[in-house]
Amino acid sequence: MYVAVKGGERAIDAAHSWLDRARRGPAEQPVLDTAQIRDQMSLAVARVMAEGSLYDPDLAALAIKQARGDLIEAIFLIRAYRTTLPRFGASRPVKTGAMRIARRISATFKDVPGGQILGPTFDYTHRLLDFRLLADGALPATDPAEACETLPEPAPRILSFLDRDGMIETAEPDQAEPADLTREPMELPAERALRLQALARGDEGFLLGLAYSTQRGYARNHAFVGELRIGTVPVEMEIPELGFSIEIGEIELTECETVNQFKGSRTEPAQFTRGYGLTFGQTERKALSMALVDRALRWEELGEDGQGAPAQDQEFVLSHCDNIQATGFLEHIKLPHYVDFQAELELVRRLRDGSAGQEDAA
Amino acid sequence: MSSPEDDPDPFRREALGLLARAPSARLGELFPDLPEQEILRRPETGSVMVRGRAGGTGSSFNLGEITVTRASVRLPSGHVGHGYVQGRDKAHALRAAAIDALAQHDPKRIEVEILAPLRREEHLRRAARAAEAAATKVEFFTLARGEDE
Amino acid sequence: MTASELSGGFAVAAWDGAHAFRAVLNAMARPGTIVALSAATGPEPISVAAATVLLTLCDRTTPLHLAGDHDNAALRTWIAFHCAAPIVAAQDAAFALGRWDALQPLDRFAIGTPEYPDRAATLIIDNHDFEGMPARLTGPGIRGTAALALPDARAFVANHARFPLGWDAILTSGRHLAALPRSTEIR
Numbered sequence: 001m002y003v004a005v006k007g008g009e010r011a012i013d014a015a016h017s018w019l020d021r022a023r024r025g026p027a028e029q030p031v032l033d034t035a036q037i038r039d040q041m042s043l044a045v046a047r048v049m050a051e052g053s054l055y056d057p058d059l060a061a062l063a064i065k066q067a068r069g070d071l072i073e074a075i076f077l078i079r080a081y082r083t084t085l086p087r088f089g090a091s092r093p094v095k096t097g098a099m100r101i102a103r104r105i106s107a108t109f110k111d112v113p114g115g116q117i118l119g120p121t122f123d124y125t126h127r128l129l130d131f132r133l134l135a136d137g138a139l140p141a142t143d144p145a146e147a148c149e150t151l152p153e154p155a156p157r158i159l160s161f162l163d164r165d166g167m168i169e170t171a172e173p174d175q176a177e178p179a180d181l182t183r184e185p186m187e188l189p190a191e192r193a194l195r196l197q198a199l200a201r202g203d204e205g206f207l208l209g210l211a212y213s214t215q216r217g218y219a220r221n222h223a224f225v226g227e228l229r230i231g232t233v234p235v236e237m238e239i240p241e242l243g244f245s246i247e248i249g250e251i252e253l254t255e256c257e258t259v260n261q262f263k264g265s266r267t268e269p270a271q272f273t274r275g276y277g278l279t280f281g282q283t284e285r286k287a288l289s290m291a292l293v294d295r296a297l298r299w300e301e302l303g304e305d306g307q308g309a310p311a312q313d314q315e316f317v318l319s320h321c322d323n324i325q326a327t328g329f330l331e332h333i334k335l336p337h338y339v340d341f342q343a344e345l346e347l348v349r350r351l352r353d354g355s356a357g358q359e360d361a362a
Numbered sequence: 363m364s365s366p367e368d369d370p371d372p373f374r375r376e377a378l379g380l381l382a383r384a385p386s387a388r389l390g391e392l393f394p395d396l397p398e399q400e401i402l403r404r405p406e407t408g409s410v411m412v413r414g415r416a417g418g419t420g421s422s423f424n425l426g427e428i429t430v431t432r433a434s435v436r437l438p439s440g441h442v443g444h445g446y447v448q449g450r451d452k453a454h455a456l457r458a459a460a461i462d463a464l465a466q467h468d469p470k471r472i473e474v475e476i477l478a479p480l481r482r483e484e485h486l487r488r489a490a491r492a493a494e495a496a497a498t499k500v501e502f503f504t505l506a507r508g509e510d511e
Numbered sequence: 512m513t514a515s516e517l518s519g520g521f522a523v524a525a526w527d528g529a530h531a532f533r534a535v536l537n538a539m540a541r542p543g544t545i546v547a548l549s550a551a552t553g554p555e556p557i558s559v560a561a562a563t564v565l566l567t568l569c570d571r572t573t574p575l576h577l578a579g580d581h582d583n584a585a586l587r588t589w590i591a592f593h594c595a596a597p598i599v600a601a602q603d604a605a606f607a608l609g610r611w612d613a614l615q616p617l618d619r620f621a622i623g624t625p626e627y628p629d630r631a632a633t634l635i636i637d638n639h640d641f642e643g644m645p646a647r648l649t650g651p652g653i654r655g656t657a658a659l660a661l662p663d664a665r666a667f668v669a670n671h672a673r674f675p676l677g678w679d680a681i682l683t684s685g686r687h688l689a690a691l692p693r694s695t696e697i698r
C-alpha cells in the first residue's frame with residue numbers, strides 16, 4: 001500500500017541540483033562533449049542503442065552524458081524518449097547478406113569466400129592496461145589503411161554452404177507480419193519473431209549469463225560460431241506517397257549465426273540447427289549471447305526433450321531479460337512503504353508476543 | 363535486387379537514398395538556399411521499426427527502431443518533393459524534400475550540382491572503410507607438419 | 512498529385528492533434544454535445560470535422576473503410592499522405608467513413624466480442640444533417656436527457672440493445688461533430 005506523502009520537494013530540488021553538479025565534475029575540467037562520447041565511447045553508445053531499442057548515436061551519447069555513465073539509466077532515458085515518437089512505419093527486412101563488412105569471422109570454416117576479416121577487435125589484445133592513454137590521452141597516430149580502388153570481395157553467408165548440402169535446417173522467408181511487443185503485450189508461449197525482438201533489446205549481462213549456462217551444461221546445445229559479422233546495411237522503407245521504397249538511412253549491425261549439433265528428434269532428421277543474434281551497433285558479446293539463448297529456446301519446435309534449464313524456459317527468459325522492466329520493479333522498493341512496513345512490524349510483534357505467551361504456558 | 367515493377371523510378375529512388383545518407387552539413391554546403399516553396403508537411407521526427415530476418419533469411423522480426431525525420435514541399439512549378447532522412451535533423455529533411463522536387467523539374471542540374479558530388483564522396487568514404495577492413499583480412503599459411511618428414 | 516490531395520494537413524501536428532483529441536473525447540463522453548473542429552481540410556466530399564478526426568485518430572495501425580463517394584482517388588491519396596491508414600473492406604475496419612446511406616448495411620461492421628468488446632468499428636457518419644428531428648438520448652455521460660438529430664433512430668436502438676457489443680458512431684458535418692457511443696439509449 002502506498003500513501004501520498006508531501007514535504008520532500010525542497011530535498012528533491014537540492015538532490016537534483018547536487019546531481020547536476022556531480023555530473024559536471026570539477027569546473028576546471030573541460031566539459032564532456034556528446035560528440036566525444038558518441039565517437040570515443042562508441043561501444044557504450046552501441047549498447048544503449050541496442051537495449052534502448054532505438055538507433056540514434058547522438059541521442060544515446062546524450063543519454064549517457066545525462067546518466068553520468070550509468071548505461072541502464074541511459075537506456076531508460078532512450079526508452080522513455082522513444083515512446084514520444086510517432087511511428088512512420090516499418091522497414092523492409094534488412095539484407096544482412098549484403099552488409100558492408102567491417103568484421104567477419106567464422107569458427108567453423110577457415111577458408112571462406114570473402115575471407116576472415118578481423119576488424120577493430122579486442123580479441124588479440126593482451127588485456128594489459130595501456131598507461132600511455134593515462135599519461136596524455138594520446139597515442140602516436142597510426143595511419144589509416146591505404147585506400148584501394150577495388151571493391152571488397154562479396155562475403156556470402158557462411159551457413160549457406162552447409163545449407164546447400166542439406167546439412168543444416170533451412171531458414172526460409174515467409175510473408176507473415178511479425179508481432180511487435182512494443183505495441184501488443186507479449187503472450188506466452190511466444191513465437192520466435194517475438195522472442196528475437198525481446199532478446200535483441202534484452203540486457204546484455206542477463207543474456208550473457210544465460211548463454212554461459214547453456215555452455216556449462218544447462219540445456220547444452222554445443223554452439224559453434226558459424227559466422228559473426230559487423231558492418232553497415234541500408235534501411236529501406238516503402239513510402240506510401242511515393243508508391244515505392246527508398247533507402248532512408250544506414251545503420252551498423254552485429255549479426256551472429258551459430259551452428260548447433262543436433263542428433264535429430266522424433267520430428268527432425270539429424271542435421272545442424274541454427275541460433276540467431278542480431279543487434280544494433282558493434283555489440284558482439286550481446287549478439288553471440290542472443291544466438292545461444294535463441295537456440296536454447298527453440299527446443300520445443302525442434303522436438304528436443306526439455307531439460308528444465310533456465311535458458312529453455314521462455315517465461316523465465318522473456319519475462320526477465322528486459323533491464324528497464326527489471327530495474328523499474330527492483331528500484332521501486334526504495335520508495336516509501338511506510339504503511340506496508342508498519343503492518344509487518346505489527347504482525348511480527350504480535351507473533352512474538354503470542355509465541356512468548358506459549359513458552360510461558362509450556 | 364528489385365524487380366522493375368517495384369522500381370518505377372530508379373533515378374528518384376537512388377537520389378532519395380543519396381540525400382538520406384549524406385551528412386546534413388554537406389548537403390547544406392551543396393545546397394545552401396532553399397527555393398521558394400510551399401510546405402505540405404512540416405519536418406516531423408518519428409520512428410521507423412527496423413526489421414530483420416531470423417537466420418538472416420527466414421521469417422521477419424522487429425529488431426528495434428531508428429529515428430527518422432520527414433518533410434514534403436511543393437514548388438511553384440507544381441512539383442512535389444518528399445524527404446525521409448534518418449536522424450532528427452529537420453533542415454536535412456526539408457533540404458532533401460526540396461532537392462527531390464527540383465530533381466523532377468531539372469534533373470540534369472541536380473545530378474551535376476548535388477547528386478554526383480554526394481555519390482563520389484560516399485564512394486570514397488566506403489572505399490576508405492573497405493580498405494581498413496581489407497587490411498585486417500587474415501592470410502592463412504600452413505606450417506610444415508611434423509609427420510611429413 | 513494535385514494541391515488538394517496533399518495540402519490541408521495539421522499546421523502543427525502535436526497541438527492540433529491534442530486539441531482535436533480532447534474535443535472528440537468530450538463529444539464521446541457527453542453524447543449529444545456538438546463540438547467544433549476545424550484543423551484539417553481534405554478533398555471532397557469529406558467534411559472539415561471528419562478530416563480532423565481522421566488525422567487525430569487514424570494511423571497505420573487503424574484499418575479504415577471508405578464508403579460511397581468518400582471512396583475516391585483524391586481522398587485515398589490524401590489519407591495515404593496524412594495518416595497512412597490502410598484502406599480495407601467493411602468487415603476489417605476499425606474506422607469507417609461515409610454518408611449514412613453509403614455505410615449501409617451496418618451488419619458488415621465489427622461489433623467486438625464478449626472477451627474484447629473494444630474490437631469494434633467506429634463509424635464516422637459524414638455530411639450528417641444536424642438540423643433534423645432530434646431524438647432523446649439517455650445513458651452514461653448524460654445528465655437527464657440530451658437531444659440529437661439521428662439519421663435513423665431504429666438502427667441506434669438496435670445497436671444499443673446488444674451492449675456491451677456494438678459499433679460507436681461519430682457524426683460530422685462541416686465543422687461540427689457529435690458522438691454516440693453504443694452505451695447511449697435512444698428514447
